[in-house]
Amino acid sequence: MWIPSVRERVRVQGEDDIFLIVGVDHSRKLVDMISTTGTRAMVEDVPFAFLDLIRGQAPQARNEAAAD
Numbered sequence: 621m622w623i624p625s626v627r628e629r630v631r632v633q634g635e636d637d638i639f640l641i642v643g644v645d646h647s648r649k650l651v652d653m654i655s656t657t658g659t660r661a662m663v664e665d666v667p668f669a670f671l672d673l674i675r676g677q678a679p680q681a682r683n684e685a686a687a688d
Contacts, residue, residue, distance in 0.1 A: 622673060624651050629674040632666060638674060639663065 624630065628641050630653065637660070643652035649668045654661065 622668075624668055624671055624673070629656070630671045631674060632663075633670050633672060 623646070624641055624644055626641055626644060630639050630641060630651075631637070632639065637658035638656045639653040640656050641651050641653045642662075645651070645665075648665075650665045651668065651671065652662065652664045653666065655663070
């Protein structure tokens with residue numbers, strides 16, 4: 621089972637918006653996130669089970685060099 625983490629980009633099942641996870645509550649299995657494509661500023665307490673990871677679009681760490 622995938623466990624979400626901060627800075628991952630996700631979609632909520634059934635929605636088109638892309639969200640950036642800004643907080644994870646592992647004990648309750650909930651995330652807080654902000655929309656990167658829509659108009660909702662913050663969405664809180666979304667269950668892990670409702671999320672789909674967007675692969676290949678994770679933000680690059682500050683000190684990592686871009687791969688050629």
